[in-house]
Amino acid sequence: MLRKTFESDIQQLKDELLLLGSMVEQQTLDAVEALKKRDLEAARRIYAADAKINEKRFAIENQVMILIATQQPMAHDLRLLASIFEVSAELERMGDYAKGIAKVNIRMGDEPLLKPLIDIPRMAKIASSMLHRALTAFVNEDAEAARAIPEEDDEVDGLYNQVYRELMTYVMSDPRTIDRANYLLWAAHNLERMADRVTNICERTIFIVTGEMTEIDVSDDEMKAE
Amino acid sequence: MNKIIIEHLSLQYADGTESLRDVSMSIVANAITVLFGPAGGGKSTLLRCLNRLNDLTEVRVASGKILLDGENILDPQTDVIALRRRVGMVFARPVVLPLTIRGNLTYGLELAGEKRKSRLDEAVEHSLKLAALWEEVRDRLDDPAIALSGGQQQRLCLARSLAQQPEVILLDEPTSGLDPISTGKVEAALQELKKEYTIVLVPHSVQQAARTSDYAAFFLQGELVEYGEGKEIFTNPKNKRTEDYVEGRFG
Incomplete structure (x- = not known):
């Protein structure tokens, strides 16, 4: 094969991107689990581990720059490398x-959860699974799968709205709970945003395959969620 | 490991003008080192010094040493014929001999006294495989070499140089006359060859320098401006002049 070294460099970059993705998935699930259990020690560990994710992202960026500078990628190869750059930032x-x-979790300190967590862990599970499959579609350059995944964002948005309404009822019945409600809303909002960003990864996959940058329609639910 | 060490090398043309000024660098074994920069920078001159081809031109070594495995090849006592067997050269335009494909490859070996047919056949196949040409010519080894395409001729020249079992291969703009596919084949062959050989390449463009280099040396008007790992030189050069040149904004 022509340019065998380049091909294997690209494969290695894809592997690194998958690794970064799995780090993010794990961090997300761990962070929610730690919140659910109010495990502050775990929360501190997760907080610190974010540095490793940032490090990996910069390593990927650096490798992309080296390949662009030294291999002068064109057409599909160029779209792929530009997209890896973008996706590593999303991750x-x-x-x-x-x-x-x-x-x-850390900020809540000794305060108990306002309510047991049910919908937030579900949001985390769906968002992580979306991320996992979106990245698989990305490295396999599977545009069809990439088009389907963003639809699941509706479910995450729906759960977010549910969490929001539920927390509001707590606040309305006892305004002193506003801080504790706000903490949980913050966590839910982060998960909702995460699922939105999965859509960006899917858009990049379609871009690599077709060369066209399409905006995948987000549902109206998001307007309510924002 | 350093295969070649160049120490304070200065060269002059017959009229006394400087060609290379106090160049010191090492050439690492089993890697591709590229010498690049604008025309007239001294890179081809340096390349030719590495197997003493400049002996035939009006270039004089003013001072310095070139150590190949620790021995100074500029020493007048050096057996130049033996040196050129150890350090082979491929030029910009393929120079095929007016012989068959096989004849191009066995000529040098026969000249060196090898007569055994089995050895010669072995060398033909091995060198053609190394140069990534075997599959294309295996059925027509007795055709005239001149019938090959430009890209094939260039790989034949590479194979001819490899048939001598050199340790170092010098290439002076070996793909300047080739299309992108043939260029790709030669570059891919070099990436394989570096596992066994030490390769020094003067590329025909900055892009080729960037693509192929493990190590890169930037030459400007006889001066070695910067030398380092290719991925550093082409993404984060230390010298402003190197940066301006690789960015294409020179002059």
Whole structure:
């Protein structure tokens, strides 16, 4: 095969991107689990581990720059490398959301949860699963799968609205709960944003395959959620 | 490991003008080192010094050493014929001999006294495989070499140089006359060859320098401006002149 080294460099970058994605997934699930259990030690650990995600993102960026400079990619290869650059940034921001949830946990200190967590862990599970499949579609350049995944965002938005309404009822019946409600809303909002960013990854996958940058329609639910 | 060490090398043309000024650098074994920069910078001159081809031109070594495995090849006692067997050269335009494909490859070996047919056949197949040409010519080894395409001729020249079992291969703009596919084949062959050989390449463009180099040396008007790992030189050069040149905004 012509340019065998380049091909294997690209494969290695895709592997690194998958690894970064799995780090983000794990951080997200761990952060929510720690919140559910009010495990402050775990939250601090998750908060600190975000640095590893940032580090990996910069390593990927650096490798993309080296390949663009040295291999002069064209057409599909260029779209792919530009997209890896973009997706690594998306993943890093998702990592920040997980870190944000850990931060909420730390800030709550000794205060108990306003209510047991049910919908927030479900949101985390769906968002992580969407991320996992979106990244698989990305590295496999599977445009069809990439088009389907964003539809599941509706479910995450629906859960967010449910959490929102539920927390509002607590606040209305006892305004002193406003801080504790706000903490949980913050965590839920982070998960909702994470699922939105999965859509951006899917858009990039379609861009790599077709060369066209399409905006995947987000549902009206998001307007309510925002 | 350093295969070649160049120490304070200065060269002059017959009229006394400087060609290379106090160049010191190492050439690492089993890697591709590219010498690049604008025309007239001294890169081809340096390349030719590495197997003493400049002996035939009006270039004089003013001072310095070139150590190949620790021995100074500029020493007048050096057996130049033996040196050129160890350090082979491929030029910009393929120079095929007016012989068959096979004849191009066995000529040098026969000249060196090899007569055994089995050895010669072995060398033909091995060198053609290394140069990524075997599959294309295996059924027509007795056709005239001149019938090959430009890209094939260039790989034949590479194979001819490899048939001598050199340790170092010098290439002076070996793909300047080739289309992108043939260029790709030669570059891919070099990436394989570096596992066994030490390769020094003067590329025909900055892009080729960037694509192929493990190590890169930037030459400007006889001066070695910067030398380092290719991925550093082409993404984050330390010298402003190197940066301006690789960015294409020179002059």
